[in-house]
Amino acid sequence: MxxxxxxxxxxxxxxxxxxxxxxxxxxxxxxxxxxYGLVGDWNKVGxxxxxxxxxxxxxxxxxxxxxxxxxxxxYARISxxxxxxxxxxxIKAMESYGIEAIIIDSLSHAWSGEGGIxxxxxxxxxxxxxxxxxxxxxxxxPQHNALVESMLQSxxxxxxxxxxxxxxxxxxxxxxxxxxxxxxxxxxxQKEGIEYEFTIAFDIDIEHIAHTSKDRTTLFDGLYFKPSxxxxxxYIEWANSGAAEINIPTLPPTPPKKEAEAIPVEVxxxxxxxxxxxxxxxxxxxxxxxxxxxxxxxxxAVPTVPPSPVAPTVPQTPTTPPPVTQEGDKLILPAQIKxxxxxxxxxxxKPGRCDMETTKTxxxxxxxxxxxxxxxxxxxxxxxxxxxxxxxx
Numbered sequence: 001m002x003x004x005x006x007x008x009x010x011x012x013x014x015x016x017x018x019x020x021x022x023x024x025x026x027x028x029x030x031x032x033x034x035x036y037g038l039v040g041d042w043n044k045v046g047x048x049x050x051x052x053x054x055x056x057x058x059x060x061x062x063x064x065x066x067x068x069x070x071x072x073x074x075y076a077r078i079s080x081x082x083x084x085x086x087x088x089x090x091i092k093a094m095e096s097y098g099i100e101a102i103i104i105d106s107l108s109h110a111w112s113g114e115g116g117i118x119x120x121x122x123x124x125x126x127x128x129x130x131x132x133x134x135x136x137x138x139x140x141x142p143q144h145n146a147l148v149e150s151m152l153q154s155x156x157x158x159x160x161x162x163x164x165x166x167x168x169x170x171x172x173x174x175x176x177x178x179x180x181x182x183x184x185x186x187x188x189x190q191k192e193g194i195e196y197e198f199t200i201a202f203d204i205d206i207e208h209i210a211h212t213s214k215d216r217t218t219l220f221d222g223l224y225f226k227p228s229x230x231x232x233x234x235y236i237e238w239a240n241s242g243a244a245e246i247n248i249p250t251l252p253p254t255p256p257k258k259e260a261e262a263i264p265v266e267v268x269x270x271x272x273x274x275x276x277x278x279x280x281x282x283x284x285x286x287x288x289x290x291x292x293x294x295x296x297x298x299x300x301a302v303p304t305v306p307p308s309p310v311a312p313t314v315p316q317t318p319t320t321p322p323p324v325t326q327e328g329d330k331l332i333l334p335a336q337i338k339x340x341x342x343x344x345x346x347x348x349x350k351p352g353r354c355d356m357e358t359t360k361t362x363x364x365x366x367x368x369x370x371x372x373x374x375x376x377x378x379x380x381x382x383x384x385x386x387x388x389x390x391x392x393x
Contacts, residue, residue, distance in 0.1 A: 012239050012240060013199070013239055014154070014155065014156065014157050014158070014239075015038055015101070015157040015158065015159070015199060015200075015232075015235050015239070016151065016152065016157075016158055016197070016198045016199045016200075017031075017034065017157075017158070017159045017160070017198060017199065017200045017201075017202065017235075018107075018159075018160050018161075018162060018188070018194070018195055018197075018198040018200070018201040018202065019031055019034075019159065019160070019161045019162070019202045019204060019210070019227075020161075020162045020163070020164045020186070020188040020195075020201070020202070020203050020204070020213075021161075021163075021164055021186075021203065021204035021205065021206075022163070022164055022165070022186070022205075022206060023163065024206060025204045025205055025206050025208060026204060026208040026227075027105070027106070027161040027162075027204060028047075028051075028054070028055065028058065028103070028105050028161060029058060029061075029063070029208075030202075030204060030208070030210065030226075030227035031047075031103040031105065031159045031161055032045070032047070032058055032070060032073070032103065033063065033066075033068065033227055033228050033229050033231070033232070034159060034227055034228075034229070034231045034232040034235075035101040035102075035103055035157065035159055035232060036068070036071075036101075036229050036232065037228070037229030037230060037231055037232020037233045037234075037235075037236070038100075038101045038157045038232035038233075038235065038236055039100045039101045039157070039232075042070075042071030042072060042073050043071075043072075043073075043074075044098070044099060044100040044101060045073040045074065045099065045100075045101050045102075045103070046073060046074035046075070046076065046094045046097065046099035046101070046102045046103070047073060047074070047075055047076070047102070047103040047105055048076050048077075048078060048087070048090045048091070048094065048102060048103065048104045048105065049075065049076065049077045049078065049105055050077075050078045050079075050082060050105065050106055050109040050113070051105060051106060053077065055075060055077070055103075055105050056075055058070045059071070059072055059073070065226075066228055066229075068228075068229060074094065074097060074099050076090050076093060076094065078090060078109075080113065080114045080115055081113075081114050081115020081116075081119075082109040082110055082113035082114060082115050082116045083110075083115050083116070083120075083143075084110055084116075084117065084143040084144060084146060084147040085143070085146075087104065087107075087110050087147050087150070088146060088147055088150045091104075091150050091151065091154055091156075091158075092150070094156065095154060095155060095156055099156055100156055100157060101156060101157035101158075101159070102154075102156050102157070102158055102159070103159045103160075103161070104151070104158065104159070104160040104161065105161045106160075106161045106162055106163060107160040107161065107162050107190055107194075108161075108162045108163040108188070108189040108190055110144075110147060110190075111144075111189060111190045111191060112189050112190075117140055117143065117144050117191070120140055120143075121133065121136045121137065121140045122136075124136040124139055124140065130393070132393060133362075133365075134362040134366075134390060134393070135393050137354070137358045137361070137362060138353070138354050138358070141354075141355065141358045144191060145355075148194075148197055151197070152197060160198070162188040162189060162190050162194075163188070163189045164186040164187060164188050164189065164203070165186065165187060165189060186203060192361075193357075195213060195214050196214070198214070199215075199216050199217065200212060200214065200215050200216065200217060200219075200220065200235070201213045201214040201215075202220075202227070204227070208226050208227075209224050209225065209226060210224070210225060210226065210227050211223065211224045211225075217235065217238050219234050219235065219238055220234075330376060330377040330378070331373070331374075331375070331376060331377065332372065332373065332375040332376060332377050332379070332380060333377060336377065336380050337372050337373065339380075340372060340380070340383055340384070340387075341356075343384060343387050344356060344359050344360070344387060347387055347388065347390075347391040348387075348390070348391055351391075353391060354390075359387075359390070360372070362390070363383065363386070363387075366386060367379060367382075367383065367386075
């Protein structure tokens with residue numbers, strides 16, 4: 001299939017905004033004010049409420065410090081169980097109703113609420129014969145992905161609120177070597193990395209002051225402010241400065257080469273050397289032989305020197321031998337990480353058994369690491385064996 005190539009051009013895009021904050025920080029009010037700024041008409045604003053009817057309480061409110069009265073907006077309520085398909089149906093219903101800016105208040109229930117993703121995952125795991133939580137993710141992840149896609153593909157502006165909590169991490173004190181608990185900040189109650197699905201991600205504190213943790217528009221970078229209709233208007237002004245959706249002439253595809261060019265011998269030699277280095281890092285018996293071979297090849301030739309007169313014997317000062325580094329203390333190499341990604345792709349992603357992010361999440365949980373970079377070189381074989389077993393389930 002020919003790949004069409006054209007000049008990059010920023011289009012007029014609908015807002016995709018996330019607002020995260022603790023209870024009482026003003027997420028819903030901020031979302032309503034931003035939505036009004038986006039469309040300028042309360043009749044075009046809609047809210048999908050999962051907070052036991054609290055989404056209706058703002059109608060008629062005079063906003064302090066602003067010459068704004070919250071008007072009547074469209075309202076839909078989702079009750080427990082908070083399944084992803086309920087959210088998808090509500091989004092479609094709002095679009096059919098003619099709404100131009102919807103507020104999902106809150107997206108956290110779809111993840112951690114009763115009937116949400118985590119709740120379903122736990123129930124599937126508990127009722128399965130194998131009690132394998134990784135297999136359960138294969139069933140649940142597509143439901144979460146469908147919800148995310150319904151937000152991203154919607155023709156409306158989408159604002160999603162999310163509850164946040166204090167996030168902690170277990171770290172090691174470099175001075176004392178003792179384990180300690182470190183406060184990292186606030187984290188949204190949703191799937192890790194959900195903020196990357198939005199154009200702007202606001203964090204809002206208990207004083208109703210917002211700042212961005214992510215902003216593709218750069219409009220609000222480094223700013224601390226109270227959200228208002230002006231926030232939505234600023235986004236619309238930025239969005240409208242983009243090009244309209246038009247057909248742009250595409251560049252003709254580059255014709256394929258008739259004959260593949262021969263790879264220089266030097267490149268092949270470099271590839272072989274890199275392969276040997278990677279094999280030597282795997283910690284297998286064959287790897288030990290490879291290490292010795294590499295060491296022999298790297299050993300320079302020693303020229304023959306005529307014997308010198310024998311010098312008087314001088315007592316040697318005893319030296320402390322260098323500390324021995326255990327293989328397990330060495331962190332994983334970039335080449336090994338790339339190889340693990342390749343195995344995940346060939347064993348799970350391409351056959352359609354599981355997507356890359358879910359597999360990595362399960363792998364992190366199994367080996368108790370935050371990322372692949374935290375693995376030890378000695379664990380690579382265990383990771384590869386685990387992937388093979390995971391692919392069979």
